[in-house]
Amino acid sequence: MKQNLHTARGQATLFMIVGLLIVFLIGLYFFYDEVEALLIEITLTETEAHEQRERTDTAYECLEYYTEQALELLRKQGGYIELPEKNLHVERHKLAYFPQNRSSKDMEREVARYIEGKLPENCFKREEEYSLSTTGDLEISVELSENEILIIGDWPLYFTKEDTGDLFWLEPIVYSSQSSVKILFETAQELSKEENTIDYTKAYYGLEGMEISIIPFENSSIYTLAQE
Numbered sequence: 635m636k637q638n639l640h641t642a643r644g645q646a647t648l649f650m651i652v653g654l655l656i657v658f659l660i661g662l663y664f665f666y667d668e669v670e671a672l673l674i675e676i677t678l679t680e681t682e683a684h685e686q687r688e689r690t691d692t693a694y695e696c697l698e699y700y701t702e703q704a705l706e707l708l709r710k711q712g713g714y715i716e717l718p719e720k721n722l723h724v725e726r727h728k729l730a731y732f733p734q735n736r737s738s739k740d741m742e743r744e745v746a747r748y749i750e751g752k753l754p755e756n757c758f759k760r761e762e763e764y765s766l767s768t769t770g771d772l773e774i775s776v777e778l779s780e781n782e783i784l785i786i787g788d789w790p791l792y793f794t795k796e797d798t799g800d801l802f803w804l805e806p807i808v809y810s811s812q813s814s815v816k817i818l819f820e821t822a823q824e825l826s827k828e829e830n831t832i833d834y835t836k837a838y839y840g841l842e843g844m845e846i847s848i849i850p851f852e853n854s855s856i857y858t859l860a861q862e
Contacts, residue, residue, distance in 0.1 A: 686802040689758070689793060696757035697749065697809045701785050704748040705813055708741055742776040749774045749785070764793035783813040 750772050758766060769790040777784045787807040794801050 682802045685764075685793070686805070689802075690805050690807060693753075693757055693787070693789065693804055693807050694809060696753055697785060697787050697807050698811075700749045700752045700756075701745070701783070701809055701811060703752070704745040705783065705811065707748070708745070738778050742778055745776045745783070745785075746774040749787070753787070753789075758791075761793075764795050767792045767794065778813070781812055783811050785809045785811075 753774075754772055769792070772787060772789045772791075775786045775788075785808070787809075789804050789807070791804045792801065793803065
């Protein structure tokens with residue numbers, strides 16, 4: 635009787651151990667399945683993050699390129715005229731010039747419009763891996779300081795891979811560059827105030843060995859002084 639009781643208890647214990655072992659193995663299987671799924675998800679996230687960084691770098695390079703183009707256009711609108719010391723009709727040896735009726739805000743808007751017109755047409759035009767979509771237009775904000783120009787681009791551009799559903803978007807892109815355009819403009823403004831309005835043709839007319847060239851630009855004229 636006692637032996638049968640011990641045998642029954644032993645069998646019950648064995649069944650319990652086997653049952654716990656089965657539950658443990660099933661739990662382990664689902665645990666590893668979840669871990670594997672999580673690892674796949676993490677890998678996809680890292681891949682998307684890498685692709686996002688690459689596309690953001692590309693957008694930054696485009697922004698840099700077209701900002702420098704816009705600045706070059708601004709630089710061509712103004713400059714400094716070097717005056718011959720022996721024939722000075724004004725006090726300064728260097729005279730800044732810039733188109734009249736312009737402001738710093740005008741220049742900032744001009745740079746922004748230029749970039750907004752170029753970037754969407756030329757950046758990512760050869761994108762093959764992802765389809766592109768957008769929820770709005772590229773917005774460029776420009777700030778000119780004495781020695782720098784700061785550009786911030788907000789471009790709601792989305793990249794989608796149809797076969798996997800991978801999705802990422804561009805982060806805001808920021809670019810800054812050294813630029814003395816604002817100093818040039820303000821110097822020209824101050825000179826205009828001091829002289830009331832500088833009449834370049836009167837200031838330099840008849841200087842020996844010098845001639846004045848007039849370059850039309852929009853509604854203004856740029857006067858430059860050059861050696862004959």
